Amino acid sequence: MPRPIQATIHTEALRHNLAQVRQTAPDARIWAVVKANAYGHGIERVFEAFSGADGFALLDLDEAQRMRHLGWRGPILLLEGVFEQRDLELCSRLNLWHTVHCEAQIDMLAMHKTNVPQRVFLKMNSGMNRLGFTPERYRAAWTRLNALPQVDEISLMTHFSDADGTKGIAEQMARFNEATQDLPGERALSNSAATLRHAGLASDWVRPGIALYGSAPDFPEHSADHWGLQPGMTLESKIIATQALTAGASVGYGSSFTAEAPMRIGVVACGYADGYPRHCSTGTPVLVAGVRTRMVGRVSMDMITVDLTPLPSAGMGSEVTLWGRSAIGATLSIDQVAQAGGTVGYELMCALAARVPVVTR
Ligand SMILES: *Cc1c(COP(=O)(O)O)cnc(C)c1O
Numbered sequence: 001m002p003r004p005i006q007a008t009i010h011t012e013a014l015r016h017n018l019a020q021v022r023q024t025a026p027d028a029r030i031w032a033v034v035k036a037n038a039y040g041h042g043i044e045r046v047f048e049a050f051s052g053a054d055g056f057a058l059l060d061l062d063e064a065q066r067m068r069h070l071g072w073r074g075p076i077l078l079l080e081g082v083f084e085q086r087d088l089e090l091c092s093r094l095n096l097w098h099t100v101h102c103e104a105q106i107d108m109l110a111m112h113k114t115n116v117p118q119r120v121f122l123k124m125n126s127g128m129n130r131l132g133f134t135p136e137r138y139r140a141a142w143t144r145l146n147a148l149p150q151v152d153e154i155s156l157m158t159h160f161s162d163a164d165g166t167k168g169i170a171e172q173m174a175r176f177n178e179a180t181q182d183l184p185g186e187r188a189l190s191n192s193a194a195t196l197r198h199a200g201l202a203s204d205w206v207r208p209g210i211a212l213y214g215s216a217p218d219f220p221e222h223s224a225d226h227w228g229l230q231p232g233m234t235l236e237s238k239i240i241a242t243q244a245l246t247a248g249a250s251v252g253y254g255s256s257f258t259a260e261a262p263m264r265i266g267v268v269a270c271g272y273a274d275g276y277p278r279h280c281s282t283g284t285p286v287l288v289a290g291v292r293t294r295m296v297g298r299v300s301m302d303m304i305t306v307d308l309t310p311l312p313s314a315g316m317g318s319e320v321t322l323w324g325r326s327a328i329g330a331t332l333s334i335d336q337v338a339q340a341g342g343t344v345g346y347e348l349m350c351a352l353a354a355r356v357p358v359v360t361r
Pocket of ligand 1: 033035079159190191192193207208209210211217
């Protein structure tokens with residue numbers, strides 16, 4: 001028997017999440033963001049569930065190629081644009097739309113030999129200070145692009161730094177609106193947090209990522225349940241041993257957990273080499289046979305240990321849900337596990353290790 005750990009990608013849940021986002025932004029077209037191998041889920045595994053999206057947004061040219069291999073003929077957007085001149089040839093060959101965030105990318109376009117002009121998304125740095133033209137330089141970039149025979153339609157794009165928090169999007173929106181006032185072109189503004197929390201925003205295109213995979217972009221203020229999102233991924237394993245601890249006995253490396261009274265613990269075949277966050281420690285929620293209990297002690301490479309006090313009948317072979325949905329339908333949000341490890345659901349999904357077998361259901 002293989003080691004019992006397994007990840008499951010839930011096609012129906014992914015489809016549901018897309019429909020949920022669609023409901024929140026009924027007039028917008030949706031880029032399903034599938035960068036980082038669909039946030040760790042696998043582009044090939046999510047393709048069918050997201051095929052109702054209006055386009056796919058990603059970063060890597062090889063991921064764009066995989067989308068075309070899957071038969072997707074609709075829009076694909078490169079969120080960071082091209083990295084070097086010859087990438088534009090692939091854009092022409094595969095009909096990829098691309099972000100333009102700097103002068104060097106306009107230079108490359110100006111030198112590109114093509115008879116078919118390309119659709120571009122001109123990015124404004126409205127305050128995030130990663131990619132894009134400042135509001136002051138945005139119009140000049142637009143004018144330069146607009147004069148190029150290599151360029152077809154120009155869409156206007158920005159990205160929010162605080163759509164999930166109290167600062168919100170007002171300042172960035174004010175800068176964006178002022179600088180783009182009379183410029184033609186579609187607007188592409190919202191990530192998941194902006195789509196869900198600022199639903200009134202007029203964005204012709206929205207760019208949800210995390211919400212599609214069933215994680216709340218603004219956890220813990222809101223949960224995935226609050227937004228009507230379902231887990232797109234389950235990570236599950238089994239108990240491969242149990243131990244009876246006497247009072248005063250400790251568990252695992254560093255003896256970081258000590259039993260106050262006699263208790264039973266289960267040893268689970270899942271560790272940080274599977275992508276379980278090592279910064280999780282005693283108290284991190286976990287489901288055993290669908291019942292919520294807690295991790296105890298440190299995460300090691302291949303194992304964690306869990307408190308079996310609420311589960312007298314659990315033992316060797318009992319199902320353990322690290323995040324996602326258990327066999328009896330109980331769910332444990334990836335956001336809660338991430339929080340216990342001092343991180344976000346995004347990182348856990350993306351870090352699912354290559355050694356974990358994945359099935360689609
Ligand atoms: C990753 C990304 C998104 C999606 O963000 P989520 O928070 O996952 O919804 C949207 N836009 C850009 C430019 C991105 O890089």
